[in-house]
Amino acid sequence: MVQFLIKRLIGLIFVVIGVTFITFIMGYFSPGNPIRVLLGEHFNPTLEAQLKHAYGLDLPWYQQYFNFLTHLVRFDFGLSFRYENRSVWDILKDGVPISAELASWALLLQIVVGVPLGILSALKANSWIDTLNMGVMLILYAVPVFILAVICQVLIIWLDKHIGLSWPVSQWGNPWQYSWDDLKYKIVPILLYAATGMAYFARLSRTTMLEVLRQDYVRTARAKGLAEKAVIYRHALRNALIPLVTIFGLSIGFLVTGAFFIEYIFSIPGIARITLDSINNLDYPVIQATTVLLAVSVVFGNLISDLLYTIVDPRIKAA
Amino acid sequence: MDTRDRDSELAQPGVMLPDTGMALPPRETVDPSRSMAEMMVAPIPAEGADQAAEKSPTPLQDSLRRLRRNARAMVCLGIIILFVMIAIVGPLIYQHVGGIYKSSLYGAQPPSVYHSFSNQELDRLDEGPSAQFWLGTDALGRDLLARLMQGMLISLTVALLVEVMDVVLGILVGVLAGFYGGWIDQLLARFTDLMFAFPGLLFVILLTGIFGAQADVILSGLPLIGPNGNARLLLVSLALALTVWPLMARYVRGQTLQLKEQQFIEAARTAGTSDVGIILRHIIPNLFSIVITASTLNIANTIIGEAGISLLGLGVQPPGSSIGLMISDAANLLDTHPWEALLPSIVLAIIVLSFSFLGDGLRDAFDPRTKD
Numbered sequence: 247m248v249q250f251l252i253k254r255l256i257g258l259i260f261v262v263i264g265v266t267f268i269t270f271i272m273g274y275f276s277p278g279n280p281i282r283v284l285l286g287e288h289f290n291p292t293l294e295a296q297l298k299h300a301y302g303l304d305l306p307w308y309q310q311y312f313n314f315l316t317h318l319v320r321f322d323f324g325l326s327f328r329y330e331n332r333s334v335w336d337i338l339k340d341g342v343p344i345s346a347e348l349a350s351w352a353l354l355l356q357i358v359v360g361v362p363l364g365i366l367s368a369l370k371a372n373s374w375i376d377t378l379n380m381g382v383m384l385i386l387y388a389v390p391v392f393i394l395a396v397i398c399q400v401l402i403i404w405l406d407k408h409i410g411l412s413w414p415v416s417q418w419g420n421p422w423q424y425s426w427d428d429l430k431y432k433i434v435p436i437l438l439y440a441a442t443g444m445a446y447f448a449r450l451s452r453t454t455m456l457e458v459l460r461q462d463y464v465r466t467a468r469a470k471g472l473a474e475k476a477v478i479y480r481h482a483l484r485n486a487l488i489p490l491v492t493i494f495g496l497s498i499g500f501l502v503t504g505a506f507f508i509e510y511i512f513s514i515p516g517i518a519r520i521t522l523d524s525i526n527n528l529d530y531p532v533i534q535a536t537t538v539l540l541a542v543s544v545v546f547g548n549l550i551s552d553l554l555y556t557i558v559d560p561r562i563k564a565a
Numbered sequence: 566m567d568t569r570d571r572d573s574e575l576a577q578p579g580v581m582l583p584d585t586g587m588a589l590p591p592r593e594t595v596d597p598s599r600s601m602a603e604m605m606v607a608p609i610p611a612e613g614a615d616q617a618a619e620k621s622p623t624p625l626q627d628s629l630r631r632l633r634r635n636a637r638a639m640v641c642l643g644i645i646i647l648f649v650m651i652a653i654v655g656p657l658i659y660q661h662v663g664g665i666y667k668s669s670l671y672g673a674q675p676p677s678v679y680h681s682f683s684n685q686e687l688d689r690l691d692e693g694p695s696a697q698f699w700l701g702t703d704a705l706g707r708d709l710l711a712r713l714m715q716g717m718l719i720s721l722t723v724a725l726l727v728e729v730m731d732v733v734l735g736i737l738v739g740v741l742a743g744f745y746g747g748w749i750d751q752l753l754a755r756f757t758d759l760m761f762a763f764p765g766l767l768f769v770i771l772l773t774g775i776f777g778a779q780a781d782v783i784l785s786g787l788p789l790i791g792p793n794g795n796a797r798l799l800l801v802s803l804a805l806a807l808t809v810w811p812l813m814a815r816y817v818r819g820q821t822l823q824l825k826e827q828q829f830i831e832a833a834r835t836a837g838t839s840d841v842g843i844i845l846r847h848i849i850p851n852l853f854s855i856v857i858t859a860s861t862l863n864i865a866n867t868i869i870g871e872a873g874i875s876l877l878g879l880g881v882q883p884p885g886s887s888i889g890l891m892i893s894d895a896a897n898l899l900d901t902h903p904w905e906a907l908l909p910s911i912v913l914a915i916i917v918l919s920f921s922f923l924g925d926g927l928r929d930a931f932d933p934r935t936k937d
Contacts, residue, residue, distance in 0.1 A: 257758060264759040265763065268759075268763075272775050272776075273775070276776070277775075277776065277778065385918070388865065388918050388921045390869040390917065392873060392889075392892070393910045393913060396907070399899050403900045403903070404903065415899075502767055503766045503767065507877075521770070522774075522877060525770070533771065537771050
């Protein structure tokens, strides 16, 4: 197991270096002259040279990359190109808790709702409950989240008009606070944000559960006269959950992609929204910082699922 | 359970060819009273021989027959063909429908102008469907049907471009990695890890976000692609292809590894066929089913990707049209004109679901074992 983990860690370091390098090199070759934009009408060559030096843009690329890495390690993302004397972290710091809040609730919902729905479907396989459940899950999984979001917004606004619901469809309440007013902002985006991953968990857990129910040890458990509940909860369920651990990393990936659409459509000021704004402002240091943050969170999601896998399934030691 | 029944069930592994998934003759034709040994050497019963004489269907014909019986997949295929026709032929017909319109702002206009996706009738904003504008107009007085058809064309074109790059790169690298192993295999594995760390659209957003404006300038001179704000689509397609091809290469690699061990490859080698010959004549044709299934399923993701990128304002630029751009154009009219957002959303959902279902159908048809 130790060997397996070391192998994974080496792979992980490679991936992190690759991600930071791609992000850096894109910023390096990015078109336009950010210093010129920053200076605007105060532009003059000496000032430009000074600022270039201050941002470290006059160094050769490998030195710039090295500085980029060493700063990253210290959680220092540098200065914004757009707002003079504002650090990147200063711009991001309000967005991080909001995005983290969204992601945590969505992840929780995906697992707590998705897995039981899948298991239920497997136990009632081929009944109308199964068909209905899987039909809904298929649509949630296949239809892109921004379509679901737009349809939900239209629905809420329509209800608002006709019943006077006074339900907001944009902005975010106070982060990590749950008064009724805050909840009104948060419920719909969180549900939508969780939808894709939830459907994925449900479909996968149905498949794995069906697979396990066909195994010999389940037949043996039934044959020796064990109560159906014991067969399902003690023998089948535990084994069905093992493969689900491996997609934990994948579901973080869904969340990162989904964040861009959910935060854009609901005007939630999280880090994905900040990234999009920075793209419009050509504020590369902010874009680089968020890309690295998001990609590294996916990498760590994968690492966590590997770790969980070794814990849940002892057979991995042999591999 | 009857003992005779049980016997025949136990005997079943004997009549199954391992790893082909094809049970030879149906169980009823095997007389359970015969001994195992007898059965092993017994010739295939007459029923199978009859079929062979009638010219048995090739595996491909077999799969296509299974696909044709899958009602859901066939309906989806029909929808896709319909949408492709609408996207390609639709605008050509629509631009000849209707007479001269006396625009109060621009004077007399033929249908080829007011039924184009970029013409703005500024005194006819946010209209409902009418005889002149079949699906109504948007907030800038542009014909929604014309914009929708252009958007569908954009979605399908991007999907085609991405799939071509995906299939070419995926087969090339996947076959080489699977056939030769070694450093190219290692490189593929590392690169796949790297691209998987960039979740879904993040890489595409990064690439188009940073280089989009530059692509607009450089590529807008190209004929066909350049005008109408489509220049960035090349960049979007490239970025999407870069994120998806490692997965295709992985599938191809896996299949190649399996094929490499098969006897017909060994036979070809014994007959003196070169590596290139084996790859071209024996491996690549056998990748057909996996490649077609994976790319159909992938088209759904690609279309979502393009629409998403355009929705975020990083893809097609106005006055061009894309389904994603239409949704974002209508985003602040949800309270007064929800139709303008719902129309492209529903069309996109139908396209995406059709490709997903067709992909599922293809998978079941080519590999019936995956069905639960």
